[in-house]
Amino acid sequence: MSGAWQRNGYEAVIGLEIHVQLNTASKMFCACPNRYGDEPNTNVCMVCLAHPGALPVANAEAVRQSARVGLALGCRIPAASEFSRKQYFYPDSPKAYQISQYDQPLCAEGSFHVPGEGAFSVRITRAHLEEDAAKMIHAGGDAGRIQGSAGSVVDFNRAGTPLLEIVTEPDLRSPEDARRFLTLLRATVVAIGASDCDMEKGSLRADANVSIRPLGSEEYGTKTELKNMNSFRFLERGIEAELERQLGLVRAGEAVRQETLHFDPATGGLTSLRSKEEAHDYRYFPEPDLLPVAQDPDDLAALAGQLPELPVARFARLTGAGLPEATALLLATEVELAAYYDDLAGRVGDAKVAANWVMGELQAHLNAAGIVADATPVTPERLAGLVALVVAGTINQTSAKEVFQALVEDPAATAAGVVGGRGLAQVGDADELGAIVDRVLADHPDEVAAFRGGREQVVGFLVGQCMKASGGRADAKALQALLRERLTA
């Protein structure tokens, strides 16, 4: 259900920190390939291994893509921004600092609207560019966990790849709103083409800052940080679990402790993680090896003008065309499906008819095949041929499903060809239908008597028998009318 999380006089206060891996060709500060899944330590060089004297140079495309995302989030893009060093010791950071941004981020305050039932807006605090850390391969112990590990091997392929960190104000009021926000944010970044935002691969990672406060209070309670929830469902469930935990503490008269927590989806439990360093001891200072990044207002205006249609705008356009909100929201968040729909709607010339086909037969087929819309052999052009036959009354819905299946199975087939070849053209002719009806009524004297005795519901059975006798080709409307006419005659 949509709406705020409120229990026992308390409300939820949630903010998100989202890391997006940008899909540039090269890393953030060196020319090593930015590629996922390669053999460990094959995309590394002096710079990303932090050899003494190696100097970083910032990637222009990472800056450009970050600005585009910032513009889509309604952010102000300052004329100058600056990189800073964030100091911490950990084997995933070979320089013993991460190049990030501190008081002069690339994208400053913005706002992001989530439309639909219970619409809300979330203020964006900032979005800044930084480099990702290396990956630790832990030998022994539990996968991915640190304690009890028998030693680790570091893979620097990911070290120095560009990350955009998007930070929100604590404006979210429920776990569900957090999921809705992240879903639409993801769709927006994907539409822009800055990242594939694949949570399983880690190219989209979300941390949540969670606290509760008495309803009506303006002050914030003590917050905890939930780390790296790697699916939309885990994000929602993790926040839910943490809110319940905090409520239990507060109602028992105990204080919430500021800490970092890990949500275990298998048990639904939360465990405290040891922090890498006390937060205020990162000792940020301006990165002396990199010059400030200048943004030209004319270039930014051009970038803003070249943004593709974003999910929020698409939602407005589709609801404006008369589609239900749920349909519009799905199409707004799924880029490939939306492109397919637009193509089909253009050919069919009717938004609702096109949407019905996309949400019905096409979706069922895509789900069954486990593919996205641009991978189906049933192209918008081929489906439009089928839809035209239905709209023209040449075939009925039953036959349409058969034809659709034929289009799936034979990429060379056309809807008209299947209809002709299988003789699926609808039987609407009064003489032909009449003959079928007469035969069915003659074969079912008991049902006819029952109908005439007042059991009107047997008409459904008789329609089914007639449809079957027509080989599924009868014009359902004409058939119903004719059947009632004969029965009441």
Place this chain on the structure above:
Amino acid sequence: MSDVELTPDEVRHVAALARLGLDDAEVERLGRELTSILGHVNTIAQLPIADVPPTTHANPHGDALRPDAARPGAPRAEALANAPDPAPEGFRVPPIGA
């Protein structure tokens, strides 16, 4: 601005952040040296620079970005050549948090 004197606890805190183990004599000596360096910063802070916009780089107009072109990294054997404890595929590090 008055001179800042670093306390031994502050020196130990900074040392802990830098993963340095110091004995008491070193804490005393480094405390003096760091205090002297901060004193110099204080001297600079007294310059009349109210009209000078703050900058962090000598060249404020620079905008040195690199086109997004990838080229192959170093061969792995070369990358691992200086590792103190190389594993076949990477850099081995001691257990953490044990």
